[in-house]
Amino acid sequence: MFETETFLAASLLPALLIAFSAGILSFLSPCVLPIVPPYLAYMGGVSVTQMEDDQIARRxxxxxxxxxxxxxxxxxxILGAGASALGRTLLGYQSYLQMGAxxxxxxxxxxxxGVFRLKFLDQEMRVDAGDQGGSAFGAYFLGLAFAFGWTPCLGPILSAxxxxxxxxxxxxxxxxxLGVYAIGLGVPFLLVAAFFPQMKRPMAWMKRNLGIIEKISGVLLVIVGLAMATGFLTVFAYWMLEAFPALAIFG
Known part of the structure; x- marks a missing residue:
């Protein structure tokens, strides 16, 4: 039992780094990045032009x-807690779960x-947030709707x-x-809102190179998938524990 708990402690830090990076990659996905400026403007109850010129609008x-x-x-x-509860229930089948996942x-x-295309992953279900723009409640509701509505598009990264x-x-x-994943996905929204004039050029570059970003995401997913299926992630976690014994305090 102690060995299992120690392993989980060692594996938590790299898992959190993967989760945060995955959140950023989700932000850079083709179905999220292009809609960032209008979403920010809608949530703030301002126009995109106002976000460029008016500091109060950006606030x-x-x-x-x-x-x-x-x-x-x-x-x-909620998704993270539910997935972990399922993992605890099926603890005796962890090796098979890791291979399958x-x-x-x-x-x-x-x-x-682009080796093949899964059509259901190219679709998205946008949930209408109603006439809630310009209010804290509306922004919170839109966050809920975004998390549910974009799940098919975020599916590959979120599933990992x-x-x-x-x-x-x-x-x-x-x-x-999953909270760290949400931070990785959400903080770029915050940075774009705070520094919108300065972020316009980098975002334009990213939009022009969405294909490259998608390929990078694909490579990273294959690497993570191979690490999970072959058990290398477990080996790496134990190596982390041996190299950095202080990681045991996270348990």
Whole structure:
């Protein structure tokens, strides 16, 4: 039991790094990045032009973004806790779960690389947030709607993080992992809102290179999937524990 708990402690830090990176990659996905400016403007109750020229308008967008991130986090925390609870229930089948989850993540990575296309991953279900723009409640509700409505589009990356959360078998750690994923996805919204004039050029460059970003995401997913399916993630976690014994305090 102690060995298992120690392993989970060692594996938590790299898993959190993967979760945060996955959140950023989700932000850079083709179905999220292009809609960032109009979403920020809608949530703040301002126009895109006002966000460029008016500092007060940007502040309103920043406040709205904070509540938007809170809405995202609410959904993903629940998903993380649920996945971890499932992992605890199926603890005796962890090796099979890791192999199966790794295989699924590899398939999603190959989808991003264009080896084949899974049509249901090219679709998105946008949930109408109603006439709630310009209010904290509206931004929070939009965060909830975003987390649910964009799940098909975020599916490949999100599934990898959910698989890692399932592998922990710990509800608290699984929730933390998905919370970190939500932060990785949500904080870029906050940065764009706060520094919109300065971020216009980098965002334009990213939009022009969405294909390259998608390929990079695919490569990373294949690597993570292989690590999960072959058990290398477990080996790496034990190596982390031996190299950095202080990681045991996270348990």
């Amino acid at each position: 309103r967008a920043v406040v709205a973004s904070l509540f938007f991130i809170l809405g995202l986090s609410t959904v993903f925390l 790794g295989t699924v993540v590899i398939i999603f990575g190959l989808h991003f690389l 993080i959910l698989s890692l959360a399932t592998g922990t078998g710990d509800v608290g750690k699984g929730a933390v992992m």
